[in-house]
Amino acid sequence: MRFGVVVFPGTWSDRDCGHVVEDVLDADLVYLWHKDRDLQGADCVILPGGFSYGDYLRAGAIARFSPVMDSVAAHAARGGLVWGICNGFQVLCEAGLLPGALIRNDCLEFRCEWTHLRCERDRTPFTVRLAPGQVVRVPIAHGEGNYVADPATLDALEQRGQVVFRYCDAAGDVTAAANPNGSQRNIAGIVSEQGNVLGMMPHPERCAEAELGGTDGLLLFRSVLEAAAAATP
């Protein structure tokens, strides 16, 4: 099981993700420069947080033209795992690998704080270690995490069970007060129809060690390891 962490100019969470993979999980890691087309055998490709290409034009708009993204799209089409976190989620939406878009937070502020997420679906390779309805505590750090899609797309996401995480309060109630950015239906993370591409705004890699204030993020990383092990004959 090998994780590949993509590095665009302006990516800032690549080392955080790499640290969790290598030092916390003791798993195989490779960094993938945005000009590389070779995914070097990565089973799960992580598009980390940051400001790829300075967020010029729109967040994620330029990164999707990087050579590595052709390989990432092909990997996703083959059923390979792709995990976009924060800016990575924005890139996946711009690339059309996930529906919808992420616009400016409704509060207009960059929000950097802990949030609670309710797991809406455990049957994804990223959430097998979670239970439906389980509340995890994961931090956010973004200015443009306000998820929007047209009503038909949102209804389709709900019907197919593609909404994986919603912002909620500590008790697990999905409320307007618990929504940090104005996301429609409190959506914090979604998967592709096939379930192998996850985009989420919160940062699980920043809560994978007790020293950092929480370890709930590790549940997602361990889920990927478990799913990969189950998929290997």
Place this chain on the structure above:
Amino acid sequence: MIARVVVVPKPVVNDPQGVTVRQGLNALGFHEVADVRVGKYIEVRLDGDSAGEARRRVDEMCRQLLANQVIEDYRFELEDRRG
């Protein structure tokens, strides 16, 4: 030739920047301001002589990169700067 491209949030998409600017204008006494949408203005300088071809190409640029049609509408005008 120069293409002047304007990109604005779709009417159905909430525009937090626009709402905040409207509130600011209202607070300054511009009570007639009912709505504000904040978008982008992009100038593209093109080589070539055919306005029809330029129009077709700029439309393609808008679709592929300059606007995200999930959340934005675009319009543009061409100005022939030759001579």
